[in-house]
Amino acid sequence: MLTSRISQSCRVTSQNVFRRFQSAQARLAESSIESMREENIFTEEHIALRQSLRKIIENEINPHVEQWENEKMFPAHRVMKILGSNGFLGVNKPVEYGGLGLDFSYSIAVAEELGNIDCGGIPMAIGVQTDMATPALARYHNYRGQRWRRLHHQWSKMWITSGTQADWMCLLANTGGEKAFFNKSLICLPLDTKGVDRTTKIEKIGMHSSDTAQVFFEDVRIPKKYLIGDEGQGFTYQMLQFQEERLFGVASVLLGLEKCIAYTIDYCRERKIFGKPILDNQVVHFRMAELATEIELLRSVLYRTVGKFLDGQDVTKRASMAKLKGGRLCREVSDSCLQYLGGSGFTHNPVSRTFRDGRLGSIGGGADEVMLSIICKYMGTLPGRKK
């Protein structure tokens, strides 16, 4: 009897929390738009773009997220088609390639709004398509020759996002030459090319909606028209492309982290221990305030870095700092929030999903240690590379 009363009261608590969480979600999305208004790189057009994207997320994506998480794959073609036909895929790509011809700040506006999707896997997969695998292609176009290039006999590439369902991949491959930084080329490789096998799906602890494949290659012959830009320049192109990747990645986690905090505050306000809401413990509400402050600081670094990127400045150091801090915050915020949810934190809920999905932030797209090395290089403290 007692057990059933307790479990009933827990159910009521979590239903209330979910209801409140939904309204908190809407409030947060509005306040993140307010932050954009305060920055001079953003205009009413950015805001309008975000508001229409939010409708698509609410109507076409979020209602299916639970199912796609369980199925461990979202229907990438269907979702990309919806986004593409509404103008949200590659907003900063040239109009002649189907983009909107806008600048990178619009891509960041899209990325931030994608944080309204109820999981990390789908925003990541969309970002891989729009701002990680395609910037170099849009910048340098395809090689115009007709010759073939044969790649090594047998090799494979781990960790290809959307790899089991994608039509093509952006591949950085050794194509010959002596000099370390000039022996690689970027290739836009159709995945139905003879000798390519992408059927090995990798099981993961998070980002469930996003399928990740190990792709195998055996005696693959690639027409040179699939080369991006010039042969041997792939490494340089990729280093540039990384900046957009990292900034997009940071923008896409902000709202998810704020939602974690909102959910935790609601839960801890509702749940009482010895007649007192958990939230009333100073350590709890102070921690939430501290983390909210860190997220706001991350947002500021992001916006300032995007401003410099738009001015054509080298943002490698700042983008690496933002990526490092973003990865760290994904872990800190979700870990603290999960802790204050107690046993409920260890069940399936938005916080535990962020805990699992967000863990990738410190690993993917260059691990924290790689970001630290880049920052050290710019600070002149990396051994052997002193300025």
Ligand SMILES: Cc1cc2nc3c(=O)[nH]c(=O)nc-3n(C[C@H](O)[C@H](O)[C@H](O)COP(=O)(O)OP(=O)(O)OC[C@H]3O[C@@H](n4cnc5c(N)ncnc54)[C@H](O)[C@@H]3O)c2cc1C
């Ligand atoms: C779900 C998922 C999706 C992904 N999607 C893609 C994708 O679409 N395309 C793609 O190309 N890649 C993708 N990746 C790969 C991802 O970018 C790499 O996993 C990441 O860059 C780390 O590389 P690694 O796994 O080879 O780790 P390693 O390079 O083996 O490094 C392992 C660990 O060593 C430590 N380390 C590394 N360098 C240093 C250093 N200098 N000093 C001290 N410690 C160091 C770090 O802690 C690091 O985590 C994906 C990965 C995952 C898990």
